[in-house]
Amino acid sequence: MYTSFVSVMIPVFNDSERLELCLQALENQTYSKTLYELIVVDNASEEDIKSLVSQFSQAKLTYESQPGSYVARNQGISIAKGEILAFTDSDCIPASDWIEKGVKNLLSTPNCGLVAGRIDFFFKNPEKLTPVELYENIEMPFNQELNVQETHFGVTANLFTFKHVIDNVGSFDEKLKSGGDREWGERVFQAGYKQIYADDTCVKHPARNSFSQLYKRTARFEGGKYDLMMRTKTSSFELVISMLYALIPPFGNAYKAWNNSKLNGTSQKIKFILVIFFIRYVIIIERMRLYLGGNSRRD
The missing domain is CATH 3.90.550.10 (Spore Coat Polysaccharide Biosynthesis Protein SpsA; Chain A)
Structure with missing residues (x-):
């Protein structure tokens, strides 16, 4: 007891x-x-x-x-x-x-x-x-x-x-x-x-079930990363590299998803890949917003 x-x-x-x-x-x-x-x-x-x-x-x-x-x-x-x-x-x-x-x-x-x-x-x-x-x-x-x-x-x-x-x-x-x-x-x-x-x-x-919920989570995570970068006084050059990296299309991740044995059938693979590209889109939008002076989101 x-x-x-x-x-x-x-x-x-x-x-x-x-x-x-x-x-x-x-x-x-x-x-x-x-x-x-x-x-x-x-x-x-x-x-x-x-x-x-x-x-x-x-x-x-x-x-x-x-x-x-x-x-x-x-x-x-x-x-x-x-x-x-x-x-x-x-x-x-x-x-x-x-x-x-x-x-x-x-x-x-x-x-x-x-x-x-x-x-x-x-x-x-x-x-x-x-x-x-x-x-x-x-x-x-x-x-x-x-x-x-x-x-x-x-x-x-x-x-x-x-x-x-x-x-x-x-x-x-x-x-x-x-x-x-x-x-x-x-x-x-x-x-x-x-x-x-x-x-x-x-x-x-x-589990989050909608793209709007996923947008909020991804944006919040990006904000958290940005806040930590600002605490460590990340240089402007490093911020530019981070932005350029985000602009690279996630074809590699899409290829891995297509060959993922946990995904059953073409329909699941396409849905999964769609989410991959959506997340990358959110990351790009949020990094641009934050790097241009925006504040990290709370939700």
């Missing part, structure tokens, strides 16, 4: 419908209700988040006006009571034993800095995937085990850590709107903490 108090951070921006499903799952955990709290951070939503959160006994609401999920998570951390901090997203559905398994893995690993749990996609219609769902399922899965092993981080859709680790290495970089979990994870690794992947600590995450 574990006795550690856990604070679960959930940033939200205009996502009340999916937040309700998330809170329902978190309200009914195997972990003792006296040992955890849910901190919902309203990141300047236009929807009525307060009324929704008030329906859940484990949840409390706080507010962050500065756009960005990482600054919102930091706001949650600032009022958290727990010695263990857990992170998920408003569109995720944690398993009923998510907190229990996350705590077990964290406490059973000496000098543990973070636990990155499994993230499974779910689809609107598993029997008929859209082109975007097909692409995400094959090309963009949340491979947390690979994240931990190769790049030393876990995405904040499913992450556990100790409050004392945050105190030691610092909280998330509030200037970043994407990639802040990776930047923070690298700090944890550099500080000498152990990082583990936990397959039994699971949340479900909806």
Whole structure:
């Protein structure tokens, strides 16, 4: 029986419908209700988040006006009571034993800095995937085990850590709107903490199913990359090279897709390749916008 108090951070921006499903799952955990709290951070939503959160006994609401999920998570951390901090997203559905398994893995690993749990996609219609769902399922899965092993981080859709680790290495970089979990994870690794992947600590995450959703995700990722480049004072020459590289048509990726054994039939291959070219189009548009003085997007 574990006795550690856990604070679960959930940033939200205009996502009340999916937040309700998330809170329902978190309200009914195997972990003792006296040992955890849910901190919902309203990141300047236009929807009525307060009324929704008030329906859940484990949840409390706080507010962050500065756009960005990482600054919102930091706001949650600032009022958290727990010695263990857990992170998920408003569109995720944690398993009923998510907190229990996350705590077990964290406490059973000496000098543990973070636990990155499994993230499974779910689809609107598993029997008929859209082109975007097909692409995400094959090309963009949340491979947390690979994240931990190769790049030393876990995405904040499913992450556990100790409050004392945050105190030691610092909280998330509030200037970043994407990639802040990776930047923070690298700090944890550099500080000498152990990082583990936990397959039994699971949340479900909806796959993006439309080109508009994919546009937003790609644009946000490009913004995160750009913000990191600006922090490292990337030269104008490097920015030009980056732009020129983006202008090269992704024929190589298309060829690999055509020969990908995971794609069944000509129809799936064509849909997949269409998404490849769409993503490259978004990258070009976003890099031009950012390099000409635009700001990174929040969603």
